Amino acid sequence: MVHCASFAVRAVGIRLVVLLLVGVLLILGNSSVEGAAAKKKARKAKEQAVEQPVELRGIDTSLVWRAENEVFSSDDLAKLEPILRASTCKDQKTGCTYQDNGRPGSEASFAFRLIPWKVSRHRGYLVRNDRCGAGGCDEGLFVLLDGQWRLLIEIFGMLRREPSSTEGFSDLLFQPRGQEPVRLVWDGRTYRAAED
Numbered sequence: 001m002v003h004c005a006s007f008a009v010r011a012v013g014i015r016l017v018v019l020l021l022v023g024v025l026l027i028l029g030n031s032s033v034e035g036a037a038a039k040k041k042a043r044k045a046k047e048q049a050v051e052q053p054v055e056l057r058g059i060d061t062s063l064v065w066r067a068e069n070e071v072f073s074s075d076d077l078a079k080l081e082p083i084l085r086a087s088t089c090k091d092q093k094t095g096c097t098y099q100d101n102g103r104p105g106s107e108a109s110f111a112f113r114l115i116p117w118k119v120s121r122h123r124g125y126l127v128r129n130d131r132c133g134a135g136g137c138d139e140g141l142f143v144l145l146d147g148q149w150r151l152l153i154e155i156f157g158m159l160r161r162e163p164s165s166t167e168g169f170s171d172l173l174f175q176p177r178g179q180e181p182v183r184l185v186w187d188g189r190t191y192r193a194a195e196d
Helices: 002-051 074-086
Strands: 096-098 112-116 124-128 137-145 148-166 169-175 182-186 191-193
Touching: 074 112, 074 124, 074 137, 074 148, 148 182
Parallel strands: none
Antiparallel strands: 096 112, 112 124, 124 137, 137 148, 148 169, 169 182, 182 191
């Protein structure tokens, strides 16, 4: 009789373990199905987002501070806007090179070099359309403000960030070749030469 009781306890124990395993498998199966459905839905939304054309608004150059000459032609700006929108460059030292068709460039052949350059909480790039020479670089500071890229500064020389800021934008120091440096500050809409 004791032997039968122990056998009954084992049988109940085995049945309980089997039922628990079946329950766990059912729960995991349902969550896998739900997870797969969620992944499929997310993938479909991503594909639809890629298919929708990006509205190009043009780069705003209405309030650009220029040292002397215009560095970027209207043709350059038209080629540059889709590159700015699509760039995910993170290399803050040398930047990323691009051909004028938006494809990645090389050191030997590029139209634009984008260098991530943080002057505010907004996304920004220091863009060079040429190699640098002895006196500095042809470069522009582009910042994404209110969903539109703006060219804020266009220079030949060297531009550097200062530790101070004005209204949330870093103060900048422009060093033209063979001349005194010019301190640039944000006035709420654009950069301008500081009044000392």
